[in-house]
Amino acid sequence: MKWTTKRLTLCAMLAALALALSWVERAFPPPVPLPGCKLGLANIVTLFALYALGAPSALAILLVRVLLGAMFAGNASALLYSLLGALAALAVMALLARSRRLSVYGVSVGGAAAHNTGQVCAAMLTLGNAAPLAYLPVLLAVSLFTGALTGFVAALLFRSAYLQRAIR
């Protein structure tokens, strides 16, 4: 894979978009009032980048988004949560996307579930306590809906002929 100017520009734009989406997301109330429970709109960008540009580019976008996001929020302790969550989501989605049988919906739901699992793992690590595991069942159930939602938005994006041309 070559880091052409086009690829670099697309990645930078998608990273900016992901940052903007995580910011917009804070304006919405969480679907369930639980720590770590959110819509996961930035996952739309990861999912899109994964199919459109491949896993290495998606990873680069994800790292820029997570690092800059923590910097802008001025919250270094939240970095581990978003990093573990986002990496777990990308890893699972990259694996699931290899199966040509699954649509973006299945990949997205798997990614959302992995994101929550990664965050709960980060919480258990920082707390040194298994208590956050009790949140996981609810978070997993919620991820079915948030994952389907992000999958739906991603499917809309992939249908756009304009975007198809832009990334070719």
Place this chain on the structure above:
Amino acid sequence: MKHEPKLKPTGWDALVAAAVLLLALALGARFSLSGAQSGARCAVVSVEGVEVERLPFADAEREYQNNGYTVHVRVTPDGVRVDRADCPTQDCVRTGTVSRPGQSIVCLPARIVVTVAGAADEGVDAVAG
């Protein structure tokens, strides 16, 4: 496009969703079963993963400080709750009262966990002091 994604849900997607749901139910069942026992309960307070205090379910108030935050814990005969905290997220306060063994209140910024323990794991050693 690296490769064309399928845009319509397939039966295999349902399989992924079912796997997630099954995992959620299995984990959920594990926690609700472990919380079924009744009897004397207490609130176990851990700071940075280290247990600092066990509070029996009777009226009491405690304040814990860690990582630059203060968490105010109130215990009643019915359960335990965090009624004040100066953390930015306030997730611990919003959790409300917990009373069943296995339930917990987590304050991530302060790295403080309050877990309800049942009679079974109430060690005699812990009461001393």
